[in-house]
Amino acid sequence: MLLGSTQTVYASVSLNCFYSDQNIIAKNSGRNIYSLLYDGFSASDFSDYRSNARTQWSNAGVSSSYVSRLYDSNIELYGGKESTLSQIDADIESYWALTINVVNSKTGTTTYQGKTISLYELNRVQVLCPTHLFTSPNGYKNMFTHELGHSLGWIGHSSDSDDVMYGTAGSSRNTLTTRDKDHLKQMY
Amino acid sequence: MKKKLLFAIPVLLLLSVFIIDKQPQMNEFSYFNPEAFIQGQLKYDLNLDNAITKFSSHIVIGSPERIEDINENYAAVYVKVKDSLMGDLSETVIKVRAHKKLLDLNKEYIMFLKEFDSALLTEGFYNLFNSYVMEIDDSESIALIQNPVDKKLMKPFVEEKYNKVSYIKEHIAKVKNKNIFKDKKSEKIIESASDMKEMIVVSDHIIEITVKNLELMKSSNDNSTFASAGFEINKTYKGGNFENVYRLLLPNVVENEGIYLVFLKDTYDGGLTPTARKGSVISVNDTEYTKAVKVISKD
Numbered sequence: 001m002l003l004g005s006t007q008t009v010y011a012s013v014s015l016n017c018f019y020s021d022q023n024i025i026a027k028n029s030g031r032n033i034y035s036l037l038y039d040g041f042s043a044s045d046f047s048d049y050r051s052n053a054r055t056q057w058s059n060a061g062v063s064s065s066y067v068s069r070l071y072d073s074n075i076e077l078y079g080g081k082e083s084t085l086s087q088i089d090a091d092i093e094s095y096w097a098l099t100i101n102v103v104n105s106k107t108g109t110t111t112y113q114g115k116t117i118s119l120y121e122l123n124r125v126q127v128l129c130p131t132h133l134f135t136s137p138n139g140y141k142n143m144f145t146h147e148l149g150h151s152l153g154w155i156g157h158s159s160d161s162d163d164v165m166y167g168t169a170g171s172s173r174n175t176l177t178t179r180d181k182d183h184l185k186q187m188y
Numbered sequence: 189m190k191k192k193l194l195f196a197i198p199v200l201l202l203l204s205v206f207i208i209d210k211q212p213q214m215n216e217f218s219y220f221n222p223e224a225f226i227q228g229q230l231k232y233d234l235n236l237d238n239a240i241t242k243f244s245s246h247i248v249i250g251s252p253e254r255i256e257d258i259n260e261n262y263a264a265v266y267v268k269v270k271d272s273l274m275g276d277l278s279e280t281v282i283k284v285r286a287h288k289k290l291l292d293l294n295k296e297y298i299m300f301l302k303e304f305d306s307a308l309l310t311e312g313f314y315n316l317f318n319s320y321v322m323e324i325d326d327s328e329s330i331a332l333i334q335n336p337v338d339k340k341l342m343k344p345f346v347e348e349k350y351n352k353v354s355y356i357k358e359h360i361a362k363v364k365n366k367n368i369f370k371d372k373k374s375e376k377i378i379e380s381a382s383d384m385k386e387m388i389v390v391s392d393h394i395i396e397i398t399v400k401n402l403e404l405m406k407s408s409n410d411n412s413t414f415a416s417a418g419f420e421i422n423k424t425y426k427g428g429n430f431e432n433v434y435r436l437l438l439p440n441v442v443e444n445e446g447i448y449l450v451f452l453k454d455t456y457d458g459g460l461t462p463t464a465r466k467g468s469v470i471s472v473n474d475t476e477y478t479k480a481v482k483v484i485s486k487d
Contacts, residue, residue, distance in 0.1 A: 040432055083455035083456060088405065088407060090285065093302060094228075094319075095230055096230070098229075102224050103223050132457060155225055
């Protein structure tokens with residue numbers, strides 16, 4: 001159902017739950033992932049972390065596709081050494097991992113338990129996952145799944161430490177919780 | 189009203205910290221402006237001492253005199269330095285890369301900066317630690333910028349004992365000897381080597397490659413385009429013992445299937461970078477190529 005004037009189209013989204021600490025949720029209609037591994041990770045590890053993340057979100061009802069050309073993508077996923085990824089965005093030097101969501105438009109607002117929630121459509125996203133962080137594969141799987149979650153529209157963080165979308169890095173949980181999934185799939 | 193509510197979202201998220209995999213404590217940080225949501229996991233707790241000792245190589249009091257947008261997220265801000273509080277600084281006006289909309293012309297700020305340069309850039313810059321920017325008012329009081337869009341300020345500053353410029357200057361002077369970058373030599377990027385012999389000496393790796401699967405990419409650092417090049421090594425003249433290196437970031441002068449002599453240096457974490465801003469990539473079709481190979485082969 002579409003509401004609103006001829007200038008602005010407001011999508012009607014009814015939220016049954018909301019677990020983010022920010023009153024924002026987004027949709028990424030494209031969800032075409034272009035990934036590039038520069039250095040640091042072994043190719044098989046990188047592929048494993050990436051696939052785990054994508055499968056987790058796909059099982060939650062938010063599927064995505066790989067594309068082979070940057071031009072065709074709207075999610076760019078880069079893995080590599082910090083010094084390499086800093087050529088793309090120097091801010092990575094202060095972070096363990098970074099997701100930059102560029103907004104297409106604000107598509108409307110809705111309410112959940114009295115809070116006004118802003119709805120956005122994402123235009124394109126850059127995800128930078130450096131190599132130097134974790135000693136265990138599960139730490140990386142958590143990081144990739146968490147960052148992919150942001151790129152698909154999970155804006156902000158969960159306050160429950162069991163969730164992959166919890167706000168602090170370092171968890172080795174690599175499977176999404178019901179809360180992680182339920183929050184985002186409402187947008188799809 | 190709706191707009192106001194949206195932009196009143198707190199920028200700083202100071203969440204509980206824990207240690208897994210023996211990692212340092214970490215915070216998640218989200219930064220929102222109407223055009224972009226930047227979300228990341230900071231390496232260290234977000235507090236004044238870490239801003240001084242871990243997130244910055246330089247701290248200045250300065251005022252933006254010119255702002256140029258780089259892209260949807262970032263701007264190049266030319267800052268007139270009023271006072272340098274940490275780190276050697278010879279310039280009076282410095283180029284600062286900051287999140288868009290964060291800084292206003294002619295206002296005065298305490299800026300926590302990290303020097304950044306790369307052979308892929310035409311010039312280096314100081315990268316602003318956007319999570320911790322302090323605005324100074326006419327009475328020399330300071331406030332942390334909490335929301336860049338409506339310029340919401342955290343007042344008084346969370347650490348009240350440093351609530352005046354003079355107090356915070358004193359504190360910075362006390363703790364700056366703990367700065368993790370203080371003993372690191374500023375790695376000045378070589379503009380171009382004086383001759384081929386120098387280029388050979390300063391390079392850790394000299395290889396001839398064929399470029400494969402070339403992608404041109406925009407850098408968020410200065411909106412320039414660089415080459416993300418897959419490669420096959422045809423010949424190694426120096427170094428070249430690469431492990432898990434799949435692509436090279438090179439100046440935007442290479443072409444797919446082109447053959448190039450490439451001069452590279454190791455970075456602090458084992459990555460690779462072109463040796464100099466100019467002359468790090470020589471095409472096999474270039475007259476310089478034969479000359480260069482001759483000198484390299486002699487060495």
